[in-house]
Amino acid sequence: MCKQSDTWIVVGSSPTAQGVFDNVLERYPDARTITCNAGIYLFASVLEGPRYPDIYWLSDLVACYMFGRFANQAQRNGTEIWTLPRNEYGISIRGMQNADRYLDLPESDHYTRGTYYHSTLSGTICTQIAVNEGARKVVWLGHDGYRSTPNGKVVDTIDGRLGHGKGWGHTQNVIGPFMQAVVNACPDIEFEYYGKPQYTLAGPNVTVAKQVEGKPSPPPVLL
Amino acid sequence: MANPEQRVKHVSITPPAAIVDNASYTTAQIDTLGWDYLEVVAYLGATDIAMTALKLQSSDSDGSQFADVDGLDANGDTDAFGNTGALPTAADDNKFVVFQVDLRGKKRYWDLVATAGDGTNGTFLAAWARLSRGEESPSSNTEAGALNVYRA
Numbered sequence: 001m002c003k004q005s006d007t008w009i010v011v012g013s014s015p016t017a018q019g020v021f022d023n024v025l026e027r028y029p030d031a032r033t034i035t036c037n038a039g040i041y042l043f044a045s046v047l048e049g050p051r052y053p054d055i056y057w058l059s060d061l062v063a064c065y066m067f068g069r070f071a072n073q074a075q076r077n078g079t080e081i082w083t084l085p086r087n088e089y090g091i092s093i094r095g096m097q098n099a100d101r102y103l104d105l106p107e108s109d110h111y112t113r114g115t116y117y118h119s120t121l122s123g124t125i126c127t128q129i130a131v132n133e134g135a136r137k138v139v140w141l142g143h144d145g146y147r148s149t150p151n152g153k154v155v156d157t158i159d160g161r162l163g164h165g166k167g168w169g170h171t172q173n174v175i176g177p178f179m180q181a182v183v184n185a186c187p188d189i190e191f192e193y194y195g196k197p198q199y200t201l202a203g204p205n206v207t208v209a210k211q212v213e214g215k216p217s218p219p220p221v222l223l
Numbered sequence: 224m225a226n227p228e229q230r231v232k233h234v235s236i237t238p239p240a241a242i243v244d245n246a247s248y249t250t251a252q253i254d255t256l257g258w259d260y261l262e263v264v265a266y267l268g269a270t271d272i273a274m275t276a277l278k279l280q281s282s283d284s285d286g287s288q289f290a291d292v293d294g295l296d297a298n299g300d301t302d303a304f305g306n307t308g309a310l311p312t313a314a315d316d317n318k319f320v321v322f323q324v325d326l327r328g329k330k331r332y333w334d335l336v337a338t339a340g341d342g343t344n345g346t347f348l349a350a351w352a353r354l355s356r357g358e359e360s361p362s363s364n365t366e367a368g369a370l371n372v373y374r375a
Contacts, residue, residue, distance in 0.1 A: 059271065060271045061270075061271055061344060062343070086315075089317045093316075107309070118273065118313050164343065166245065169341075
């Protein structure tokens with residue numbers, strides 16, 4: 001990484017991310033960028049040529065299978081691959097032998113600023129990384145959470161996959177509380193949220209917007 | 224005279240089957256009648272989430288009334304080497320958790336409680352028991368609990 005900006009763009013994979021990704025990157029051209037899992041598709045699909053995040057968090061077994069090729073390509077172009085430390089077999093079945101950083105995430109049930117913990121979902125881990133790496137401004141996109149329920153699975157990610165039946169539960173019990181906890185614990189950090197959060201997010205240091213001004217965005221995703 | 228290490232029987236508790244997510248594994252109880260020592264091995268496969276329960280329970284009744292046993296709960300009991308135990312985490316792929324029990328004076332039936340955490344994909348787990356110091360040596364593969372037992 002050679003950027004020194006203290007603005008971080010933390011890219012998730014909710015469908016609304018497609019409508020704001022290009023404009024956010026244009027607004028903050030010097031920001032550090034981090035994403036996980038399907039968020040890499042946004043970087044890979046820039047028409048002018050693929051962009052590469054500064055950090056790509058990849059640890060989940062299925063995600064490593066799905067996005068390992070993108071991770072390798074990104075790493076060849078300067079992206080740092082961060083993952084969980086595991087034993088040799090766990091690393092090898094995920095293809096993480098050449099990761100740039102193995103980040104230990106102790107078990108805990110709450111967020112404490114300045115430390116790391118295993119917050120279950122990769123997008124939340126990306127936010128922890130941004131904050132702990134010194135962000136003074138965090139720009140969130142694609143962190144709306146999941147809408148799928150056991151009786152109603154819907155498209156929950158930008159690549160069109162249907163979500164898990166328990167996705168809504170994760171949104172209410174993991175994502176929402178985590179995001180608010182970070183906002184509360186970091187009053188000196190400015191948070192800009194782009195998208196349509198499926199949870200309450202409020203505070204004097206956070207703004208929530210559906211769109212970002214700039215060149216015309218792709219057609220909005222119907223929700 | 225049979226080697227005492229051969230006077231053992233293996234019992235399947237949870238076979239290596241489908242991944243389990245945010246639920247308890249189906250386990251088979253262990254009937255320890257005729258044996259003085261029990262070892263249970265929980266073998267984690269690929270995982271991306273911490274487990275929420277892993278412990279042994281015992282009962283005098285066949286199939287019911289199982290209760291916790293001091294020292295045999297991975298969630299906080301002290302292990303055999305003086306360490307405070309902790310449930311397997313999201314990074315504990317392919318590790319063993321071993322429970323060893325001197326059965327003398329203890330209840331007859333044992334069961335493993337194993338619950339996968341609420342992650343995205345779940346946790347692979349297999350578990351089995353090794354009964355030893357038996358009153359009699361197994362005289363067949365079936366009595367040994369195995370498809371085949373090979374010796375050299």
